[in-house]
Amino acid sequence: MILKKFNKYLFIILAIFFLNSCKVNLDGDVYIGDIIDVAETGEKLFNPMDISFEMSSVDSCEEDKDKLSLILNKYFSNFIAKECYSEDFNAFLKTGFDIPVILDTVRNGEIDYSSEDLVSLTIVSAEIESGFRHDVYLTLNRMMFNALNNEIYDEFYQKIELDDAKIELSINNDGRETESISFASAFVNGDPAVFYSTYDIERRQKLDYIGSDVTRASFDKFGHAYIMSVNKF
Numbered sequence: 001m002i003l004k005k006f007n008k009y010l011f012i013i014l015a016i017f018f019l020n021s022c023k024v025n026l027d028g029d030v031y032i033g034d035i036i037d038v039a040e041t042g043e044k045l046f047n048p049m050d051i052s053f054e055m056s057s058v059d060s061c062e063e064d065k066d067k068l069s070l071i072l073n074k075y076f077s078n079f080i081a082k083e084c085y086s087e088d089f090n091a092f093l094k095t096g097f098d099i100p101v102i103l104d105t106v107r108n109g110e111i112d113y114s115s116e117d118l119v120s121l122t123i124v125s126a127e128i129e130s131g132f133r134h135d136v137y138l139t140l141n142r143m144m145f146n147a148l149n150n151e152i153y154d155e156f157y158q159k160i161e162l163d164d165a166k167i168e169l170s171i172n173n174d175g176r177e178t179e180s181i182s183f184a185s186a187f188v189n190g191d192p193a194v195f196y197s198t199y200d201i202e203r204r205q206k207l208d209y210i211g212s213d214v215t216r217a218s219f220d221k222f223g224h225a226y227i228m229s230v231n232k233f
Contacts, residue, residue, distance in 0.1 A: 021161045025052040027168040033175050039125045039134040046098035055091045071151045075118040111224040113139035131233040140223040162220035167211035173201040180231040185214045
């Protein structure tokens with residue numbers, strides 16, 4: 001009897017512990033043509049993306065899907081809740097949204113972000129000796145993130161943690177020419193690019209990108225993380 005009570009209380013304690021934080025997975029396609037267009041014209045574009053939120057179980061995900069979606073809908077453009085799924089013994093709610101691709105025109109030493117969206121892709125364009133370099137950052141609207149976390153905590157007693165976020169992107173060359181792309185502190189096609197490394201992507205080819213611990217830490221602490229550079233010579 002005592003053992004049963006102990007197991008019951010232990011289960012409750014563990015449940016509370018695991019519900020205190022919620023990690024996220026971000027994945028989708030990035031098109032080099034969009035990066036170049038925004039860098040050259042300054043016009044904002046939108047790109048489909050998926051983001052998954054950790055849940056306590058698949059069953060609880062199905063139960064809370066609608067309530068969570070009502071909250072998340074306020075922080076993303078064209079938000080849609082997709083499915084509950086299990087991965088590596090963890091449960092997630094997969095959602096879709098349109099991430100804005102914007103140009104940093106202020107150039108004040110900080111990385112600009114969308115004022116209307118939780119996350120965005122921000123381009124910092126610089127003229128170099130042989131042409132242009134368009135640096136791409138994943139950026140966070142910290143004010144919106146804090147507001148979102150407050151709403152989620154009030155409803156579910158959880159908070160989103162970014163220091164363990166998984167960032168996976170497919171970098172697609174949708175243009176007609178071979179493009180030169182540089183990465184640093186990331187995994188590219190499964191191989192570590194520790195230092196600044198440049199790859200050539202032929203037409204209709206792609207590179208698989210996974211952010212490193214440094215990428216996640218930068219996104220969590222500073223609200224932006226370097227993804228890549230598009231080099232135009």
